[in-house]
Amino acid sequence: MEKDKLLIVEDDEDVRKQMKWALNKDYQVLLAEDRSSAMSLVKQESPSVITLDLGLPPYPADTQEGFATLSEIQEHAKAKVIVITGRVEKEHALRAIGLGAYDYFYKPIQIDELKVVLQRAFHIHRLEEEQLNLQKKLQNEDSFEGMLGASPQIQEVFAVIRKVATTDVSILITGESGTGKELVARAMHRLSSRKDEPFVVINCGAIPENLLESELFGHEKGAFTGAHMQKKGRVEAAQGGTLFLDEIGELPMALQVKLLRFLQEQKFERVGGRKQISIDVRVLAATNRDLKQRMEEGRFREDLYHRISVVTIALPPLREREGDILLLANAFLQKFSHELNKKVSGFSQPAVNALLSHSWTGNIRELENSIKRAVIMAEGRKISPADLEISGNHNGNGNLTLKEAREQIERALIIETLALCKDNITKTSKKLGISRPTLYELMDKLGISKK
Ligand SMILES: Nc1ncnc2c1ncn2[C@@H]1O[C@H](COP(=O)(O)OP(=O)(O)OP(=O)(O)O)[C@@H](O)[C@H]1O
Ligand SMILES: [Mg+2]
Structure with a gap:
């Protein structure tokens, strides 16, 4: 050296x-x-x-x-x-x-x-x-509009976003909780010609059913008890911009009909009103539910489904994004050690193994919170598995033999490191502390393809 x-x-x-x-x-x-x-x-x-x-x-x-x-x-x-x-x-x-x-x-x-x-x-x-x-x-190729990710899975998502962001088609964003659906919606708004107009979010699952219609479409004075004044809804607030219907799977059937009518005609009436109001908005919707299953159960209208999902963007769960766990973990570590003014410089090898074998059911949100907590708790320069508080919640590791568990970790670590080193074998073997022939041997044995 x-x-x-x-x-x-x-x-x-x-x-x-x-x-x-x-x-x-x-x-x-x-x-x-x-x-x-x-x-x-x-x-x-x-x-x-x-x-x-x-x-x-x-x-x-x-x-x-x-x-x-x-x-x-x-x-x-x-x-x-x-x-x-x-x-x-x-x-x-x-x-x-x-x-x-x-x-x-x-x-x-x-x-x-x-x-x-x-x-x-x-x-x-x-x-x-x-x-x-x-x-x-x-800052370079691994980030796109504030979203990080180098895995082929997420790069494909970025490519679709680039293609559709400037069009006006309705887009359905699906994915488990914490996979970045709202981030994608905001990115699409920023990339569109509507970027200087409002981006309005309505969370269909968080507003009580009896208030939701008026929240969406507004109401006229005297429309119902307590409606002392005319009020504009979120749809009107989004005029010219983007309306993001979050958790659309929770929308009650009666409102699904009204929403569909609005989407088809770009016109609506406030609750208790007669006047038709025309509006120009681009609609994005998100859900972590399986909408097809909800349709089968008769809880989601098929016509509405087709209307909102002209294009569907399915966000991959974090555990399937090859190479991204460590990339994101390092980015969050950097961010929080800076914000919290703590001198933490990386993860210990056992902590890396824990990160890679965890199932991350809460996806990026869970990872972000876990790293934040670890930075707060860390006493040394390196984050330990205990700081992360994720051990014991493995990918169903309980039934594995020691050999299987070892192979699983080896496999994940090699895939991550290859991705970090952009498939450069020399760099990867150096980082892993093994020779090139050993790395090739391991890749063969563990069924990792060479690029
Ligand atoms: N690719 C990414 N790069 C960096 N941060 C991300 C990325 N994706 C998501 N995040 C962060 O993870 C957190 C969760 O993202 P977001 O709120 O968009 O998820 P969601 O899919 O809408 O979740 P939910 O279904 O629970 O509403 C946010 O803090 C977001 O900034
Ligand atoms: Mg969300």
Whole structure:
């Protein structure tokens, strides 16, 4: 493996040589004696960590050249800078920290102590790089309108959304609870020409049946006891925009008729009113119910079903989305550790196994909540299975032999890692800590296809 690059900026030749001699074994040591030689190495070699003597020529007795070098480094690089200064000049050290230096160190240099500081600096730098790479990755191809996912299953959904978002057809979004149905509806609105008009949600399952009609269509003054004033409904509020009928499977039969009429004619009357009101809205509907079964039971109208499901988008459950569990888990970890200001950098291997073998019946919502909780509970830098509180709720693992359970976890882990490494076998085997031939062997044995 290539050694990490360390740049030593020091005008005293003896000190420079001593430091190089002491650190050469652990790092690829680069040497500079002044600002210009330091800057050209920073640009050419991108060292991860830099030690910077504040007293540099042409003013070796002063700190102004050192500070100038510090700020120039920071304009060009994300390297961690450790400032080296005399013990009596503590205020310089603190000023350097205020200007963004990572740490300071007093002369004369105690190499053993410096080694510890350097190790930590390289470690932090590595973590920051990983975070940055992950963030970049998440911003690129694996996210679409705020929805994350690299699996073929979800990419296919993204492709359908791209195709239909700009049309005005009614779309039915199906999927288990927490799979992102509302997120999809909002994305479709944002991508449509109606994006500057309202997006109005009505949850058909959350409003009592006797209020639902007036909630949807509004009412005239005196339409029923308590109707003291005329009131517009959600349909009218959505004029020009998108109306999202959430949990449409819960809509009572009587209202299904009225809704169908409205969808066919784009006209309706307020409750207790005679006047026909014309409206232009795009309708999206969602359900986590099996509407076909509800039709068979006579609880959902077939004509309405056909009207709202010109196109159906079926969101896959999280457990079927190859590679997405870890992708989403890492994204949520990043988000919550930032929001909650906790320094948690990843998952322990057992925690990864727990994430991969959990059944996630609450899908992305459950994953999101579980990671949030884990970030709050975590005491170390890595999240443990206990922090996640999901063990014991496995994919019916109770009946498996040890061998079967092991294979199941191995299989899931390999599929996830392949997806994360974009099917690059070398990277995947490195990440998994096994050789390439072993990885090929395992893939063969576990029936994982090569791409
Ligand atoms: N692809 C995704 N990337 C990131 N976050 C997601 C994704 N899909 C869903 N979420 C998040 O998961 C949570 C649940 O999503 P949403 O409310 O859209 O699900 P739903 O299918 O409408 O659930 P329910 O049936 O329970 O209403 C939300 O916090 C949402 O932001
Ligand atoms: Mg929802």
